[in-house]
Amino acid sequence: MEVLLRNMKVNQKGTVIRINCEGEVCRRIRDIGISVGAEVFVTGRAPLYDPVALKVNDTVVTLRNSEADNIYVEVKG
Amino acid sequence: MSALKAVLAGNPNSGKTTLFNLIAGTHYKVANYPGVTVEKKEAKVHYDGSEIILTDLPGTYSLTAYSLEEVVARDFITTTNPDIIIDVVDASNLERNLYLAVQLMELDKPLVLALNMVDMAEKRNIRIDADLLAKKIGVPVIKTIARDGVGKKELLEGVLRFKSERKEFRISYGSDLDPALEEMEALINENAFLTESYPARWVALKYLENDVEVMKKGEVFTDVHGKLTAIVEKVEKHLKKTLDTYPEIIIADYRYGYLKSVLKDVVKKENEMERLYLSDKADKVLTHRVLGPVIMLAVLYGLYEFTFWASETPVGWLESLFGWLGGVADAALPEGLLKSLIISGVIDGVGGVLGFAPLILFMFFIIAILEDTGYMTRIAYMLDRVFRAFGLQGSSVVPYIVAGGIAGGCAIPGVMAARTIKSPKERLLTILTTPFMACGAKLPVYALLIAAFWPGNKGGMMLGITLGSWVLALLMAKVLGLTIVKGEQSVFIMELPPYRLPTLKGLLFHAWEKTWMYVKKAGTIILAVSIILWALMTFPGMSEERAAFYEDQIAQVESTVTDEEAQAAAVAEIENAALSEELRGSYAGRIGTAMEPVTQLAGFDWRTNISIIAGIAAKELVVSSLGTAYSLGEVDAEESGSLSERLASDPSWSLATALAFLMFTMLYSPCFVTLAVINKETGSKKWTAFTLVGYTAFAFVVSIIVYNVAGLIL
Numbered sequence: 001m002e003v004l005l006r007n008m009k010v011n012q013k014g015t016v017i018r019i020n021c022e023g024e025v026c027r028r029i030r031d032i033g034i035s036v037g038a039e040v041f042v043t044g045r046a047p048l049y050d051p052v053a054l055k056v057n058d059t060v061v062t063l064r065n066s067e068a069d070n071i072y073v074e075v076k077g
Numbered sequence: 078m079s080a081l082k083a084v085l086a087g088n089p090n091s092g093k094t095t096l097f098n099l100i101a102g103t104h105y106k107v108a109n110y111p112g113v114t115v116e117k118k119e120a121k122v123h124y125d126g127s128e129i130i131l132t133d134l135p136g137t138y139s140l141t142a143y144s145l146e147e148v149v150a151r152d153f154i155t156t157t158n159p160d161i162i163i164d165v166v167d168a169s170n171l172e173r174n175l176y177l178a179v180q181l182m183e184l185d186k187p188l189v190l191a192l193n194m195v196d197m198a199e200k201r202n203i204r205i206d207a208d209l210l211a212k213k214i215g216v217p218v219i220k221t222i223a224r225d226g227v228g229k230k231e232l233l234e235g236v237l238r239f240k241s242e243r244k245e246f247r248i249s250y251g252s253d254l255d256p257a258l259e260e261m262e263a264l265i266n267e268n269a270f271l272t273e274s275y276p277a278r279w280v281a282l283k284y285l286e287n288d289v290e291v292m293k294k295g296e297v298f299t300d301v302h303g304k305l306t307a308i309v310e311k312v313e314k315h316l317k318k319t320l321d322t323y324p325e326i327i328i329a330d331y332r333y334g335y336l337k338s339v340l341k342d343v344v345k346k347e348n349e350m351e352r353l354y355l356s357d358k359a360d361k362v363l364t365h366r367v368l369g370p371v372i373m374l375a376v377l378y379g380l381y382e383f384t385f386w387a388s389e390t391p392v393g394w395l396e397s398l399f400g401w402l403g404g405v406a407d408a409a410l411p412e413g414l415l416k417s418l419i420i421s422g423v424i425d426g427v428g429g430v431l432g433f434a435p436l437i438l439f440m441f442f443i444i445a446i447l448e449d450t451g452y453m454t455r456i457a458y459m460l461d462r463v464f465r466a467f468g469l470q471g472s473s474v475v476p477y478i479v480a481g482g483i484a485g486g487c488a489i490p491g492v493m494a495a496r497t498i499k500s501p502k503e504r505l506l507t508i509l510t511t512p513f514m515a516c517g518a519k520l521p522v523y524a525l526l527i528a529a530f531w532p533g534n535k536g537g538m539m540l541g542i543t544l545g546s547w548v549l550a551l552l553m554a555k556v557l558g559l560t561i562v563k564g565e566q567s568v569f570i571m572e573l574p575p576y577r578l579p580t581l582k583g584l585l586f587h588a589w590e591k592t593w594m595y596v597k598k599a600g601t602i603i604l605a606v607s608i609i610l611w612a613l614m615t616f617p618g619m620s621e622e623r624a625a626f627y628e629d630q631i632a633q634v635e636s637t638v639t640d641e642e643a644q645a646a647a648v649a650e651i652e653n654a655a656l657s658e659e660l661r662g663s664y665a666g667r668i669g670t671a672m673e674p675v676t677q678l679a680g681f682d683w684r685t686n687i688s689i690i691a692g693i694a695a696k697e698l699v700v701s702s703l704g705t706a707y708s709l710g711e712v713d714a715e716e717s718g719s720l721s722e723r724l725a726s727d728p729s730w731s732l733a734t735a736l737a738f739l740m741f742t743m744l745y746s747p748c749f750v751t752l753a754v755i756n757k758e759t760g761s762k763k764w765t766a767f768t769l770v771g772y773t774a775f776a777f778v779v780s781i782i783v784y785n786v787a788g789l790i791l
Binding site for chain 1: 138173194201287326356364465
């Protein structure tokens with residue numbers, strides 16, 4: 001099932017299938033290691049549900065929901 | 078023999094700074110890169126008969142020239158042409174760390190990889206075949222554990238051995254981009270277009286990536302620039318049509334693709350996704366949606382309490398030291414202008430700055446702990462949503478708290494603490510609004526006014542002032558962000574590094590270097606300002622006629638009043654009256670009097686005006702100069718009871734005046750040391766002038782409104 005990273009739940013896992021934008025935001029997203037094919041695991045959400053923290057390539061990274069809106073994930077399970 | 082130029086590059090959190098400190102020891106200099114406020118560290122290292130000049134570049138994930146750090150790192154590498162680049166990579170996270178390495182290699186500079194924190198990786202069951210990695214990417218790889226001092230020798234040997242090795246490095250970017258890249262490369266080589274500074278293929282890649290910096294440099298050569306952009310446009314159109322994507326996405330994907338193939342046999346690990354590390358376990362509690370903020374508040378409160386508790390004694394020592402120095406000068410020098418200059422101008426001025434040094438030291442020590450353990454990023458993560466509503470970000474909370482968000486802080490370390498904010502716009506907004514907080518020097522002013530006008534509700538008023546400061550700072554940030562603070566909507570994408578135990582040495586390094594910078598820079602400026610202020614409040618001095626008049630009065634009292642106590646009291650009263658008159662006649666007093674017709678709109682008379690002027694130098698001077706102006710002599714900021722009574726009974730003061738003055742104190746220009754620090758941290762005279770003039774004008778307008786509205790209601 002394909003969902004936006006914003007809509008993933010804590011402890012959900014998936015594979016990045018599309019990062020749909022250009023410019024600084026998307027470059028930063030890739031620079032930090034979120035690339036197409038990367039496995040992501042949502043480890044937590046900040047108190048107000050935003051930003052989101054996820055594990056990718058063994059590191060925990062965090063980004064705002066507005067930025068997560070560019071990332072499409074194929075969710076497992 | 079000329080020195081070897083080496084630079085240290087790498088991702089944030091890769092242990093780069095620890096490695097730098099290990100190699101450099103304590104023999105390094107900290108400065109800023111020319112024109113920007115990014116810190117630059119440089120050290121001379123002697124090894125095996127060679128001299129190596131090592132520069133620590135800012136930590137970056139990439140060389141895309143979007144963030145200031147990236148521009149600085151890239152420019153430094155291309156303009157200074159180092160003999161070798163040491164790229165520090167975190168062994169536990171090779172793929173992303175090597176993403177930067179690929180970009181460094183494409184610059185065709187000699188490169189050595191420092192495979193750092195291999196022990197941590199091994200603990201996580203990640204095994205890396207360093208030799209195979211070196212063979213595959215064609216770059217020497219040296220294992221290091223910077224924290225334990227492992228690998229220093231090997232790395233330095235590597236630097237000397239591999240310095241001349243310069244290999245061309247190219248990877249394929251696929252059937253859509255490769256032909257275009259080749260065409261552009263040929264065109265660039267033919268015309269020697271920017272090839273003085275950059276390799277041809279790299280320039281071509283930057284054009285495909287839409288790199289503004291490089292394209293701006295290329296624009297000068299309209300002909301080639303036009304041809305290149307035409308090729309790029311064609312590729313872009315084609316990609317949009319066939320794959321619905323952009324060249325820069327393809328480039329990034331191919332870089333990661335290349336790295337995946339490189340790392341295939343190099344890295345062997347268990348399926349890490351399933352494992353819960355200690356750090357993740359800690360995060361389950363420390364960043365828990367409910368528990369996390371509670372713990373965070375406790376931590377921040379503890380930080381604040383510790384800083385002020387621990388620095389109290391050394392600050393006291395320094396105060397006594399300067400008090401003693403003042404005493405010595407008092408005894409040694411003859412009465413007169415020189416004595417007054419040395420004591421009131423130099424010793425008090427410099428003492429005022431150095432007195433804060435222990436506070437700054439402890440502050441930065443604590444901040445270093447928060448940063449080095451990795452907790453700072455968690456604070457930013459948890460609070461980001463709240464602060465974003467005002468155009469700030471999660472990290473802004475630390476400067477606010479340090480500056481007096483919990484009443485009694487100090488804006489100087491507060492402004493300096495804003496360094497932890499990476500995004501330029503949010504950092505500037507934080508720096509500009511941090512001084513509104515209720516700092517320790519403003520408290521006596523608030524206490525004075527509360528004691529005089531709201532004696533029944535001291536605690537409530539103080540709490541109200543503290544909360545009011547937060548509201549004003551946040552609203553000001555919002556307004557400034559929407560109007561004059563330019564900059565793009567920032568990106569908040571960052572790593573939450575695994576929790577680490579910081580080393581004491583590292584913490585002391587961090588704390589000390591920042592404290593020393595403060596002492597050096599602020600010390601020189603404040604000395605000059607302090608002397609100017611002294612001159613304003615001293616000259617032109619009382620006319621001989623008036624001085625004789627007061628002397629006569631004293632002589633009269635001494636001859637008529639026999640009771641010793643009564644005599645001393647009467648003499649002191651006359652002396653204070655003389656001081657008050659002298660202050661009114663001084664340049665500062667004349668300015669204050671001249672301002673009266675205007676400041677009367679807010680209910681401020683000349684006495685208040687002088688205290689406002691003095692408060693720009695240091696807020697501590699507000700209470701003491703009011704004391705002098707009201708003929709009470711020098712009033713200690715901590716014991717202002719008599720001044721409170723005086724203000725409460727003075728016909729020129731009303732509830733409305735007090736409220737207006739309270740607002741004014743909250744909002745107007747920060748003190749001179751803070752201004753100096755703002756100037757240093759923003760690197761801009763414009764913003765410094767804005768906080769001095771703009772805020773003072775704003776504060777005045779607010780005071781006028783408050784005075785008039787309150788006058789109607791109260």
